[in-house]
Amino acid sequence: MLPFSHFDFVIIVACYMLWAVWSLSEYLVLCVFPGFQVDAVVYLVDAYDKERFAESKKELDALLSDESLANVPFLILGNKIDIPYAASEDELRYHLGLTNFTTGKGKVNLVDSNVRPLEVFMCSIVRKMGYGDGFKWMSQYIN
Numbered sequence: 001m002l003p004f005s006h007f008d009f010v011i012i013v014a015c016y017m018l019w020a021v022w023s024l025s026e027y028l029v030l031c032v033f034p035g036f037q038v039d040a041v042v043y044l045v046d047a048y049d050k051e052r053f054a055e056s057k058k059e060l061d062a063l064l065s066d067e068s069l070a071n072v073p074f075l076i077l078g079n080k081i082d083i084p085y086a087a088s089e090d091e092l093r094y095h096l097g098l099t100n101f102t103t104g105k106g107k108v109n110l111v112d113s114n115v116r117p118l119e120v121f122m123c124s125i126v127r128k129m130g131y132g133d134g135f136k137w138m139s140q141y142i143n
């Protein structure tokens with residue numbers, strides 16, 4: 001059961017589409033809906049679009065430093081790895097400033113550690129591969 005009505009859902013989708021069309025920062029969503037409860041963040045990065053890594057890092061940093069997301073698990077998906085010359089996982093971690101900053105794949109118990117779960121998984125949405133492992137990883141941190 002979704003925590004909002006069908007009408008709310010339509011409004012949320014419509015707002016998101018406007019955001020996408022105007023290429024506004026996803027971070028602004030948090031500013032406009034400050035009380036919105038977020039259980040997890042899935043951050044999709046185009047691993048082929050290396051010229052925009054700096055922009056992706058800036059946006060991610062804004063989300064990571066938001067107090068309301070301090071304990072929220074972050075799943076970073078590096079998409080489009082089916083394209084030759086897409087960045088490798090290590091390369092993406094480096095450009096997003098996540099080297100030595102992720103919390104480990106598989107089952108990692110972070111309860112009582114005060115550490116926010118954060119991990120990078122590479123995927124190809126068109127080939128339907130990679131993201132399943134990421135969502136499985138993330139689900140262990142959502143009650």
Ligand SMILES: Nc1nc2c(ncn2[C@@H]2O[C@H](COP(=O)(O)OP(=O)(O)OP(=O)(O)O)[C@@H](O)[C@H]2O)c(=O)[nH]1
Binds near residue numbers: 046080124125
């Ligand atoms: N090869 C490949 N193409 C993909 C994949 N996922 C999405 N696409 C394609 O990417 C195109 C959409 O571009 P996106 O990069 O998602 O987004 P955008 O519209 O360019 O805008 P931004 O969000 O600003 O990057 C569509 O043609 C999709 O089919 C993937 O895993 N592999």
